[in-house]
Amino acid sequence: MGAEEYKQVMAVRRDLHMGCGKIAVQVAHASIAAYEACKIQRPEWVKNWIESGWKKIAVKVNSEEELKELMAMAERLSIPYSPVLDAGLTQVSAGTLTCVGFGPAPASIIDRLTGDLKLL
Amino acid sequence: MGAEEYKQVMAVRRDLHMGCGKIAVQVAHASIAAYEACKIQRPEWVKNWIESGWKKIAVKVNSEEELKELMAMAERLSIPYSPVLDAGLTQVSAGTLTCVGFGPAPASIIDRLTGDLKLL
Numbered sequence: 658m659g660a661e662e663y664k665q666v667m668a669v670r671r672d673l674h675m676g677c678g679k680i681a682v683q684v685a686h687a688s689i690a691a692y693e694a695c696k697i698q699r700p701e702w703v704k705n706w707i708e709s710g711w712k713k714i715a716v717k718v719n720s721e722e723e724l725k726e727l728m729a730m731a732e733r734l735s736i737p738y739s740p741v742l743d744a745g746l747t748q749v750s751a752g753t754l755t756c757v758g759f760g761p762a763p764a765s766i767i768d769r770l771t772g773d774l775k776l777l
Numbered sequence: 778m779g780a781e782e783y784k785q786v787m788a789v790r791r792d793l794h795m796g797c798g799k800i801a802v803q804v805a806h807a808s809i810a811a812y813e814a815c816k817i818q819r820p821e822w823v824k825n826w827i828e829s830g831w832k833k834i835a836v837k838v839n840s841e842e843e844l845k846e847l848m849a850m851a852e853r854l855s856i857p858y859s860p861v862l863d864a865g866l867t868q869v870s871a872g873t874l875t876c877v878g879f880g881p882a883p884a885s886i887i888d889r890l891t892g893d894l895k896l897l
Contacts, residue, residue, distance in 0.1 A: 667805065677797040678835045678897030684801035685787065685808035685833055692809060710864070713805055715798045744830070777798030 662764035663706035664714060665691060666771045668727055669756045671717045679748050680777070683741050683756040684715050690739035691758030698737040699762070706761035716774035724757050730770055736762045782884035783826035784834060785811060786891045788847055789876045791837045799868050800897070803861050803876040804835050810859035811878030818857040819882070826881035836894035844877050850890055856882045 667684045669675075675683070696703050706712070718724055724740070731738045738759045745751025760767050787804045789795075795803070816823050826832070838844055844860070851858045858879045865871025880887050 667801070669801070677800060678837075680797060681787070681789070681801045681804035681835045681897060682833050685805045685835075686831065688805035689809055689812060689831070711806065711809070713802050715801045715805075717798075777801060 661705065662712070663702060663709050663761050664712040664764055664767060665706065665761040666759045666767055667691075667713065667715045667756060668718050668724060668759070668771060668774060669715060669777055670719070670721065670724065670754070671777075672719050673749050673753065673755060675748055675755065680756075683743070684758075686741045687739060687756045687758030688713060690741065691737060691760060694739050695737040695761055702761055702763065705763075712761075715777040716771055717777045718774065721754050724754055727759070727770060728757060731759055734766055734770055736760055736767060736770060781825065782832070783822060783829050783881050784832040784884055784887060785826065785881040786879045786887055787811075787833065787835045787876060788838050788844060788879070788891060788894065789835060789897055790839070790841065790844065790874070791897075792839050793869050793873065793875060795868055795875065800876075803863070804878075806861045807859060807876045807878030808833060810861065811857060811880060814859050815857040815881055822881055822883065825883075832881075835897040836891055837897045838894065841874050844874055847879070847890060848877060851879055854886055854890055856880055856887060856890060
């Protein structure tokens with residue numbers, strides 16, 4: 658168990674052309690929300706992730722459609738996730754899906770979901 | 778109590794010239810770590826912050842010294858905080874202080890700490 662790598666992955670839409678500070682806040686929202694979802698659904702994954710150093714990565718996608726496909730695949734893989742809908746106070750319209758946090762989960766599982774996506 | 782605004786503030790060093798994805802991950806680390814510290818030290822602040830919509834902002838500083846001054850002032854204001862020391866695998870040296878998460882805390886208190894800093 659200690660040898661397995663765990664990570665949390667945040668996928669961010671680049672087609673919205675959000676600024677760097679805006680992206681950072683969306684990624685932080687996704688990270689905390691997915692972490693809380695995972696604590697309920699997969700507490701042992703969260704425990705192992707914390708013990709192995711809270712690894713997080715941010716990757717990019719180019720459309721809302723891509724995020725929706727990733728969420729559907731996460732369902733099939735039983736990876737907890739949490740979408741971020743922006744409040745729309747700045748830069749994007751209210752209710753825009755900007756980012757999704759996945760996991761933390763074992764690398765061997767989450768890499769099937771996001772392993773081919775480019776780093777942000 | 779419901780009328781008071783709460784927010785969490787992440788202060789990021791811009792002098793390190795980290796890329797946008799790297800910054801996003803540092804901010805997410807700071808956000809979760811400060812959130813966990815605050816849950817222990819100020820659980821009522823965390824509760825009110827969640828109920829009022831998890832407001833987060835990212836601001837910029839220009840040196841390690843500035844982050845250290847902010848942490849010293851957070852101590853004086855009794856605002857929970859959590860520094861992020863990078864593991865040094867990419868872009869910056871191991872142990873570099875990259876970012877600090879403050880709060881969540883009532884806006885009336887945290888604005889005394891970070892209210893004059895520019896948004897990232």
